Amino acid sequence: MNLDGRSGVGAQLRRLGTWRLWLTPGMGVKRYVALAVVGALLLVLGAVGLALWSFGEERSAISEPIEQLLTSTDWYRLGAWVSLLLALLGVVVSVTAVASLNRSLLSNWLPHPGDAARLLNRRLQLARGPRVVALGGGSGLSNLLRGLRAHTSNLTAVVAVSDNGGSSGRLRAEFDMPAPGDLTDCLAALSDNESELASLLQYRFTRGRELRGHTFGNLLITTLTEMEGDFARALKVINRLLDLSGAVYPAAAQPVNLLVTKASGEEVEGEEQLRQLPGAVASVRTVPEAPHGLPEVTIALLEADLIVLGPGSLFSSTIPPLLVPSIQEALNRSRARLVYVANIMTEAGETDGFDAFDHVAALMRHGVRKPDTVLINSAPVDPARLENYRSEGAELVAGARERFQEAGIAVLERPLVGRGAFAQHDSDQLAAVLTELASATADARAGAVRRPEAALS
Numbered sequence: 001m002n003l004d005g006r007s008g009v010g011a012q013l014r015r016l017g018t019w020r021l022w023l024t025p026g027m028g029v030k031r032y033v034a035l036a037v038v039g040a041l042l043l044v045l046g047a048v049g050l051a052l053w054s055f056g057e058e059r060s061a062i063s064e065p066i067e068q069l070l071t072s073t074d075w076y077r078l079g080a081w082v083s084l085l086l087a088l089l090g091v092v093v094s095v096t097a098v099a100s101l102n103r104s105l106l107s108n109w110l111p112h113p114g115d116a117a118r119l120l121n122r123r124l125q126l127a128r129g130p131r132v133v134a135l136g137g138g139s140g141l142s143n144l145l146r147g148l149r150a151h152t153s154n155l156t157a158v159v160a161v162s163d164n165g166g167s168s169g170r171l172r173a174e175f176d177m178p179a180p181g182d183l184t185d186c187l188a189a190l191s192d193n194e195s196e197l198a199s200l201l202q203y204r205f206t207r208g209r210e211l212r213g214h215t216f217g218n219l220l221i222t223t224l225t226e227m228e229g230d231f232a233r234a235l236k237v238i239n240r241l242l243d244l245s246g247a248v249y250p251a252a253a254q255p256v257n258l259l260v261t262k263a264s265g266e267e268v269e270g271e272e273q274l275r276q277l278p279g280a281v282a283s284v285r286t287v288p289e290a291p292h293g294l295p296e297v298t299i300a301l302l303e304a305d306l307i308v309l310g311p312g313s314l315f316s317s318t319i320p321p322l323l324v325p326s327i328q329e330a331l332n333r334s335r336a337r338l339v340y341v342a343n344i345m346t347e348a349g350e351t352d353g354f355d356a357f358d359h360v361a362a363l364m365r366h367g368v369r370k371p372d373t374v375l376i377n378s379a380p381v382d383p384a385r386l387e388n389y390r391s392e393g394a395e396l397v398a399g400a401r402e403r404f405q406e407a408g409i410a411v412l413e414r415p416l417v418g419r420g421a422f423a424q425h426d427s428d429q430l431a432a433v434l435t436e437l438a439s440a441t442a443d444a445r446a447g448a449v450r451r452p453e454a455a456l457s
Contacts, residue, residue, distance in 0.1 A: 036094040126153035126245060130305040130438035133158060133297075133336070135251070135321045140312030142185040143424060144341070145246070147431030149190055152438075155246025156300035157186045158327065160320040162258050162286070165272035167204075167214045171222050177231050178255050182317075183248060184217030190244040197242065232294050247300075251321035252291035258320060260284045271316045275349030281315045283365065286323045293326035301330035305445065306438035309371070310341040311425055314351050314359055319366050332369045337441045339434065340371040344381065344416075344423045348393030357400035360409065371409060375433060379415035381423045389423065412437075 055061060069075055129152025134144055137160035145157055161178035163169065168181035188198035201217030211219075224234035232253040239247050260268050263280045269287070301307060310318050322328050331338070340363065342356040351359065356376055364370060376399050389395065404411045414433050418426030 036097065037090060040090060040094060126151070129154055130435065130442045131300070131303055131336075132156070132306045132308065132434070132438050133300050133304045134308040135318065135327070135331075136160065136310060136312040137163075137182040137317035137320070138312045139185070139424070140310060140317065140343075141182065142189040143427045144308065144311065144430060144434075145186055145189040147427030147429075148434065149245035150428070151431055151435040153245040155190065156297070156304075157190065157246065157248045158251050158297050158300075158321050159183050159186055159248060160317050161250045161252055162256050162271050162316070162320050164257060164270045167218045169272065170213070171218055172255055175222055175225065176255060177222065177225050178250050178252060180218045180221040181215070183221060183235065183250060184215060186248045187217065187238060187242060187244070190246050190248060191242055236296075247296070249294050249297050251293065251297070251324050251327060252286075253294055254288075254291055256291045256320070257287045258284055258316065259287050260315065274316055275347070278349055278352075280352040280354065281350050281362075284315045284319055284323070286320065290325050291323075293324040298326050298330040301327065301334050301336070304334060304336035305442040306434060307331060307334060307336045307338050308341060308434060309339070309363065309368075310359075311343050311430075313347055314343070314354075314362060316350065319363065322363070322366060322368050328367050332367075335445070337372045337437060338369065339373045339375055339437060341375045341425070341430065341434075342377070342399075343397050344377050344425065345389050345394045346397055351397075352393070355398035355400040355403070357403040357407070359397070360404075370407070373410045373412055373437065374404060375416070375430075376411055376413050377416040377425065378413040379417045381417055385421070385423050388421070 052063070070079075126149075131154040132148060132152060133156045134141060134148070135158040136144075141157060141159065145155065148155055159182045161180070161183070163179035163181050164172060166181065168179035171177065172179055184201050188201045191197040201215065201220070203216045205211040205214050205216075221231075221234060221238065224237050225231045228234045228237060230253070231250065235249055239249075257269055258271050258274065260274050260281055261283045262268070262277060263282045265282075266277060266279075268274060268277050274281070309322075312318050322331065340360055342359060343351070346352060346354055354362075356374060360371060360374060381396060386396070399411070399413070401411055412433070414429070416425045416429050416433070418424050418429075
């Protein structure tokens with residue numbers, strides 16, 4: 001009995017919460033409720049006027065009883081309360097009517113129309129969030145997006161498409177298209193239905209000679225590329241089709257390969273072959289040297305409040321999008337705060353022996369402007385995980401705070417390591433810090449627009 005009572009009370013509280021959401025600022029509902037109330041008042045006044053007119057000379061049959069009521073002792077005593085009660089009842093009826101109409105209309109599109117207020121409120125809040133552009137690839141970028149989508153829907157992911165191994169490599173070779181693999185992970189990460197969509201997009205076929213090893217997401221992107229005749233247009237179609245909290249674009253609209261020069265001077269071509277040759281990487285370039293980017297990416301970079309590089313493989317995920325001339329030019333021109341999220345661990349065959357400053361120095365050697373902020377993890381990594389990485393030839397990335405200070409680069413240290421078998425960033429904590437930085441930049445920019453005289457003083 002008590003359980004049922006608690007359940008009933010909980011349902012009532014949830015219902016009241018939904019009503020409260022409908023009436024929050026920015027929902028655009030209160031004005032229509034007020035309009036409905038005004039319309040009802042006009043209807044009543046019109047009906048009374050029509051009744052008085054229809055009675056003609058006999059209208060006193062209506063007006064006299066009303067006059068008697070308005071001059072009675074009971075009306076003087078209770079009239080104000082009765083009027084207030086009727087007004088409140090009118091508002092409740094109007095709000096109920098509008099909400100019921102919304103549910104009726106939305107029932108054709110939403111499985112649970114009662115959630116409409118919550119969903120609309122969330123969309124409006126996210127739409128007011130800061131404009132963030134994240135560049136990179138691999139699990140680092142998708143993990144970052146998963147956290148950021150809870151803070152803003154003004155998200156643009158610019159994804160490296162130079163992978164030449166696995167399913168992506170096979171599709172690249174057969175269809176002469178950029179690698180779709182990292183794009184699939186980012187599309188799933190930005191979806192409001194991530195659990196279902198991720199399971200679908202990342203499903204890997206284990207049967208069929210031609211299908212074995214391919215993921216459904218890679219095949220979907222390939223199919224749309226064939227239908228649209230262009231890889232970039234295919235991604236635009238997918239962005240429209242999926243319920244994304246942002247947009248996902250490839251760094252380049254054409255197939256690119258990586259040409260890597262190791263610290264030893266040896267060269268190797270292909271991301272898959274990059275780590276097979278021991279030793280750190282000195283530089284990387286693309287083949288072709290100046291791949292074409294998308295105009296949507298350029299616009300997003302120029303309008304951004306925050307641009308995020310990393311976390312992720314430095315030379316195979318973070319730097320490749322920056323080698324696209326239009327992206328590098330727009331990033332260096334942008335007034336957005338540029339943040340580099342330092343990796344927690346080095347990567348064997350890529351950043352052996354690198355500290356955090358070495359990562360940033362590599363970015364700058366490849367033409368990127370000096371970051372405004374470098375975000376470094378301050379939380380310890382447990383010995384068990386360190387031992388696992390040590391067996392792979394990886395180690396903790398040192399903070400190198402003195403080197404950053406000498407270079408005039410601001411360092412922000414926060415506990416960012418997440419749980420799990422790998423020393424990866426916690427997506428929620430990382431997103432919270434980045435959103436705070438982005439919001440501060442957006443507020444400062446808005447203040448400069450509102451008070452241009454302050455910039456001149």
